Amino acid sequence: MTELRKFWALTLRNIKCYFKDKFLFFVSLITPMILLVLFATFLRTVYIDSFKGILGLFGMEAEERVINGLAGSWLFSSVMSVCSVTVAVCSNAVMIQDKIDGTVNDLRIAPVESATLSLSYFVGNFIVTLIVMLAALAVGFVYLAVVGWYITVTGVLLILADTLCCVLFGTLLAGVVESFISQQGALSAFSSLVSSLYGFICGAYMPLSQFSVGMRNVIGVLPGTYGVGIMRKHFMQGYVEELSRQGLSEEGVKAFMDGFDGNLYVGGRQIPTWAMYTILLGTCAVLLAAYIVIVVCQSRRRTHK
Amino acid sequence: MVIEIEDLCKAYKNVQAVDGLSFRVSEGELFAFLGVNGAGKSTTINIISGILPKDSGVVKVCGEDIETRAQSVKSKVGVVFQNSVLDKRLTVRDNLECRAALYGIYGKRYRQRLEEMDSLLGLSDILKRPLVKLSGGQRRRADIARALIHDPELLILDEPTTGLDPQTRQTVWRVIEQLRTKQGLTVFLTTHYMEEASVADHVIILHGGRKAAEGTPHELKTLYAKDTLRVYSHLDEIAAYLAERGYGISREKDCIDIQVKGTAEATGLIAARPELFDDYEVLKGDMDSVFLNVTDREITEE
Numbered sequence: 001m002t003e004l005r006k007f008w009a010l011t012l013r014n015i016k017c018y019f020k021d022k023f024l025f026f027v028s029l030i031t032p033m034i035l036l037v038l039f040a041t042f043l044r045t046v047y048i049d050s051f052k053g054i055l056g057l058f059g060m061e062a063e064e065r066v067i068n069g070l071a072g073s074w075l076f077s078s079v080m081s082v083c084s085v086t087v088a089v090c091s092n093a094v095m096i097q098d099k100i101d102g103t104v105n106d107l108r109i110a111p112v113e114s115a116t117l118s119l120s121y122f123v124g125n126f127i128v129t130l131i132v133m134l135a136a137l138a139v140g141f142v143y144l145a146v147v148g149w150y151i152t153v154t155g156v157l158l159i160l161a162d163t164l165c166c167v168l169f170g171t172l173l174a175g176v177v178e179s180f181i182s183q184q185g186a187l188s189a190f191s192s193l194v195s196s197l198y199g200f201i202c203g204a205y206m207p208l209s210q211f212s213v214g215m216r217n218v219i220g221v222l223p224g225t226y227g228v229g230i231m232r233k234h235f236m237q238g239y240v241e242e243l244s245r246q247g248l249s250e251e252g253v254k255a256f257m258d259g260f261d262g263n264l265y266v267g268g269r270q271i272p273t274w275a276m277y278t279i280l281l282g283t284c285a286v287l288l289a290a291y292i293v294i295v296v297c298q299s300r301r302r303t304h305k
Numbered sequence: 306m307v308i309e310i311e312d313l314c315k316a317y318k319n320v321q322a323v324d325g326l327s328f329r330v331s332e333g334e335l336f337a338f339l340g341v342n343g344a345g346k347s348t349t350i351n352i353i354s355g356i357l358p359k360d361s362g363v364v365k366v367c368g369e370d371i372e373t374r375a376q377s378v379k380s381k382v383g384v385v386f387q388n389s390v391l392d393k394r395l396t397v398r399d400n401l402e403c404r405a406a407l408y409g410i411y412g413k414r415y416r417q418r419l420e421e422m423d424s425l426l427g428l429s430d431i432l433k434r435p436l437v438k439l440s441g442g443q444r445r446r447a448d449i450a451r452a453l454i455h456d457p458e459l460l461i462l463d464e465p466t467t468g469l470d471p472q473t474r475q476t477v478w479r480v481i482e483q484l485r486t487k488q489g490l491t492v493f494l495t496t497h498y499m500e501e502a503s504v505a506d507h508v509i510i511l512h513g514g515r516k517a518a519e520g521t522p523h524e525l526k527t528l529y530a531k532d533t534l535r536v537y538s539h540l541d542e543i544a545a546y547l548a549e550r551g552y553g554i555s556r557e558k559d560c561i562d563i564q565v566k567g568t569a570e571a572t573g574l575i576a577a578r579p580e581l582f583d584d585y586e587v588l589k590g591d592m593d594s595v596f597l598n599v600t601d602r603e604i605t606e607e
Binding site for chain 1: 350351355356376377379380381384386388390391392393394395399402403404406407408409411435450546
């Protein structure tokens with residue numbers, strides 16, 4: 001019970017440290033802000049023209065609300081999947097900063113189990129990332145409600161489930177990789193690399209279907225791609241169903257989903273939704289096991305010769 | 306005994322940071338642990354406070370082994386680090402609340418402890434302010450409050466007054482004295498200010514990870530400090546007189562300093578030529594002199 005209270009005190013402290021650090025908060029929101037700026041300046045027009053182009057191929061003209069909502073849902077599915085990793089990586093900087101400042105020594109001199117301290121960093125990071133993601137999701141839903149809302153209740157629940165999966169993946173990935181970082185330079189380099197690169201490699205800026213086949217296969221190996229896959233599918237589902245109701249043929253629906261990553265193909269094969277969840281959660285299980293091994297090894301190194 | 310250390314060794318790769326160190330600290334004692342930078346002070350402190358594992362030797366705090374009873378020992382030790390390690394963007398209250406919870410202190414007991422810390426250190430004006438906005442002295446008060454929040458039996462102060470203005474240094478020492486006299490707190494101090502070490506009950510000077518000298522300040526002064534005979538008149542004649550006798554002198558603008566073993570030697574010099582010594586003083590060797598002589602001796606021996 002006492003250890004649980006210690007754990008909660010540490011977790012709360014880690015969350016506060018993140019939100020009080022305005023610079024850290026700002027850095028972790030760089031990628032979604034870039035996406036929003038790109039969307040506002042030209043991506044929205046590009047998406048809408050592409051949507052209309054595909055619909056035109058099937059001799060259909062959809063309502064503006066559906067098209068606008070579809071563009072918004074594509075944007076927010078990108079924001080959500082990218083943020084789950086970039087926010088987690090930046091938020092985990094609290095743990096690295098503690099090592100750099102020596103604050104971790106002040107925590108270690110207290111009668112707290114090493115595992116409690118490590119777990120508090122992980123859970124703190126998970127909660128922070130989830131809060132930021134849910135805030136982003138709320139903004140996204142409000143935007144979609146204004147421009148055109150076609151997401152079903154089931155869709156909302158699935159998006160929430162996807163958010164949880166993506167946050168878990170991002171938090172575990174950050175926890176494992178950043179366990180080896182203890183210097184400011186390395187932290188800055190890693191954060192910058194993830195912030196700038198992750199959006200591209202997971203197809204946040206442009207659909208994976210527009211990448212070369214070889215590149216698509218490489219990206220298909222990365223588990224984060226499946227986080228984007230499930231998010232895209234569930235964000236777009238309601239809109240595509242509405243297009244279907246408005247007269248888009250089954251072939252048209254498929255072309256639409258294929259063109260905008262609603263369907264994900266790796267090695268020429270379509271990856272079913274259950275497989276995407278399995279790969280993502282399986283990766284989470286592997287990362288969790290790796291994280292536990294790292295924590296145990298680091299704890300042993302601290303307490304033994 | 307509050308601290309018992311026997312044959313403690315710790316190495317970092319090829320550097321032997323602590324090499325067969327043994328000492329004891331009694332209850333209620335002000336123990337000064339001195340040494341040049343890199344002498345092994347921080348390594349020893351980190352081992353005592355449970356941050357760093359030792360290579361060999363025995364370390365007991367309050368009668369308990371630091372390795373087998375780590376959690377129990379940690380609850381009895383408070384540490385004020387050389388640099389403030391509290392969370393800079395959180396308020397003093399948030400910092401103290403979090404750290405207190407790590408010792409199982411929360412709710413009513415925490416509020417009571419906070420009030421005690423406030424009356425001891427005057428925290429009310431800084432409780433709601435983030436650490437980053439505090440002055441060096443205010444931050445030090447917060448550090449001390451954090452180290453004392455769980456009412457430890459041993460307080461480790463790692464250069465607690467470095468970089469502080471004289472007034473704040475005085476405040477820090479007033480608090481430490483109050484805790485020692487009223488609560489019998491044992492204080493383990495490292496400092497580069499020798500006047501602080503001179504009020505200690507027991508002093509150890511560390512060099513190259515080994516004990517170079519140990520004793521009370523008085524014993525150390527007797528053994529290692531040299532007195533100074535300072536003269537202000539007949540400077541040229543005195544310089545010639547001392548040169549004849551093979552004394553090395555240190556000549557300043559308006560005085561000459563002569564290192565002597567003690568008052569008796571100074572008296573002997575003066576008695577031999579009383580007409581030269583009409584304006585002089587004998588300065589007793591202080592802890593600065595002890596420290597310099599001990600560390601110089603060790604360097605020479607190396």
